[in-house]
Amino acid sequence: MKQKRLMFFAAAVLLLVCSLVFRMRPDDFSKSAAWRASKDCPRYSLEITFYPDDKRIDGRQSVTVKNTKKVELSELYFHLYPNAFKTPDAAPFPKSEMQLAYPDGFSPGYINIKKVEAASGNLQYEAKDTLLKVVPEKPLKPGQSLKLTMEFDEIIPPSCGRFGYGKNTYNIANWYPILAVYDDNGWNKDPYYAVGDPFYSDAGLYEVKIKAPSEYTIAASGYVADKKQDGSFSIWTFKTGLVRDFAWVASSRFKTASNEVGGVKITSFYLKEDAEYGEKALNYAARAIKFFSDFFGPYPYREYAVASSDFYIGGMEYPNLVMIGRQFYNGGDMLEYVVVHETAHQWWYGLVGNNEVKEPWLDEALAEFSTVLYYEKVYGRKSGQRIYEDFILNPYIFYEQTHSHSLGPVLRPLSEFNGWGEYDAIVYSRGAIMLKQLESIIGEDKFREAMRFYFKQNIYKNATTADFIKAVNKATGADWTDYIYSKMLKSQEPLQKAA
Ligand SMILES: [Zn+2]
Numbered sequence: 001m002k003q004k005r006l007m008f009f010a011a012a013v014l015l016l017v018c019s020l021v022f023r024m025r026p027d028d029f030s031k032s033a034a035w036r037a038s039k040d041c042p043r044y045s046l047e048i049t050f051y052p053d054d055k056r057i058d059g060r061q062s063v064t065v066k067n068t069k070k071v072e073l074s075e076l077y078f079h080l081y082p083n084a085f086k087t088p089d090a091a092p093f094p095k096s097e098m099q100l101a102y103p104d105g106f107s108p109g110y111i112n113i114k115k116v117e118a119a120s121g122n123l124q125y126e127a128k129d130t131l132l133k134v135v136p137e138k139p140l141k142p143g144q145s146l147k148l149t150m151e152f153d154e155i156i157p158p159s160c161g162r163f164g165y166g167k168n169t170y171n172i173a174n175w176y177p178i179l180a181v182y183d184d185n186g187w188n189k190d191p192y193y194a195v196g197d198p199f200y201s202d203a204g205l206y207e208v209k210i211k212a213p214s215e216y217t218i219a220a221s222g223y224v225a226d227k228k229q230d231g232s233f234s235i236w237t238f239k240t241g242l243v244r245d246f247a248w249v250a251s252s253r254f255k256t257a258s259n260e261v262g263g264v265k266i267t268s269f270y271l272k273e274d275a276e277y278g279e280k281a282l283n284y285a286a287r288a289i290k291f292f293s294d295f296f297g298p299y300p301y302r303e304y305a306v307a308s309s310d311f312y313i314g315g316m317e318y319p320n321l322v323m324i325g326r327q328f329y330n331g332g333d334m335l336e337y338v339v340v341h342e343t344a345h346q347w348w349y350g351l352v353g354n355n356e357v358k359e360p361w362l363d364e365a366l367a368e369f370s371t372v373l374y375y376e377k378v379y380g381r382k383s384g385q386r387i388y389e390d391f392i393l394n395p396y397i398f399y400e401q402t403h404s405h406s407l408g409p410v411l412r413p414l415s416e417f418n419g420w421g422e423y424d425a426i427v428y429s430r431g432a433i434m435l436k437q438l439e440s441i442i443g444e445d446k447f448r449e450a451m452r453f454y455f456k457q458n459i460y461k462n463a464t465t466a467d468f469i470k471a472v473n474k475a476t477g478a479d480w481t482d483y484i485y486s487k488m489l490k491s492q493e494p495l496q497k498a499a
Helices: 002-040 081-085 095-101 272-295 334-344 361-379 381-402 420-442 444-458 465-476 481-489
Strands: 043-051 056-066 076-079 110-118 124-128 131-135 145-155 163-165 170-172 205-213 217-220 223-230 233-239 248-251 254-261 264-271 303-309 315-318 321-325
Touching (some): 217 233, 217 254, 248 321, 272 303, 315 334, 361 420, 381 420
Parallel strands (some): 043 205
Antiparallel strands (some): 076 131, 205 233, 223 233, 254 264
């Protein structure tokens, strides 16, 4: 008996060593990439108070911005996305869905910037629509950093979208002044489009203190570093790893269930009457985090939260946090599909970012493709094929048959889509079909190699279509550039002809 135990012990040690060695290697690249990226990234520190009764948030934000470009920056730009909710005309919802977005009628939401200052004193700024322009005292030279502090208050609108509240939850996303991206095209000042996820940001580090009435539970990006009482309020301190946004969902009706997979704590936030499905959401999320970590590369964060939300659109991804429409917390197939799709975005959008305004196909088609992959590997090829046909191929073919006059390329910016129907069919479905075709041409192993390479090369950065093609070329040792651009991404041929 003893010997057996010893052997068991020796085997366990060996197993532990092997798994450590196995884990060290993929983790190493993400750790060193994080270390490199965190030297220059924006650092945000927010301190806010949440007054749900007044539908109001008050607070201040400090952000340190480093000029990593080769040119001087005489202006800095931040997005003020809450201002898109000021008027019914600007509200980022399709006109035909305003009733769903505002079930109790429209009321404005916005952010009001009260002050912007640096160590040198108050700075000149201009807040116009969804953009804040800040003028530093002197242009920021390459390599220089500037710490800005902003005071603001904001009103949360009664909308069941990314920023707003419904009967059960407050969805607080795209809610603070976030630094715009300065890239080869200069500052990206895109508005908040009603179609797609019109966001583009650099990865940064966040510390966010939220003072909220104690009866509220908060699901957020990052992890809870501290929580203490202050009268009838709780002060939550969230810290993050390197993430490209910070979002939170609050509810006085949340229950939670947690699990741990590969060192990541997964938490499902759900309404008490949905306990059965809250547990299911937890299991789907845990399985998806594990599958994608093994398949693409490690999930390098401590926590991942799946929050049931008053979110009529479906699901929405943020770093370490996804909002899942409460309507899916029932017995249907959709809950798993949506949780897995949003979890795939932790890799495609989250860890590997992209300009979702200019090249939305890159994260959406990869998330759809990854979802099918999950079903193929977890449930078997037949189930994967069924999901692919039901959720992607058949809806697309139906769209093509009914809209053949308006087919456009997969690769185009948000502004060139007329509505969600077209966007969904072309970007999500045709984009994913194109990836399936590419996978069948180059082979599953090479395709996986390409995805892993794409992940490793671009973690914490913003990637482009060219980076994706580079990964395919690298994995196959051949040049697919023209083929992918002309036959797949830019083609406007109906599917049957293009194939
Ligand atoms: Zn998506």
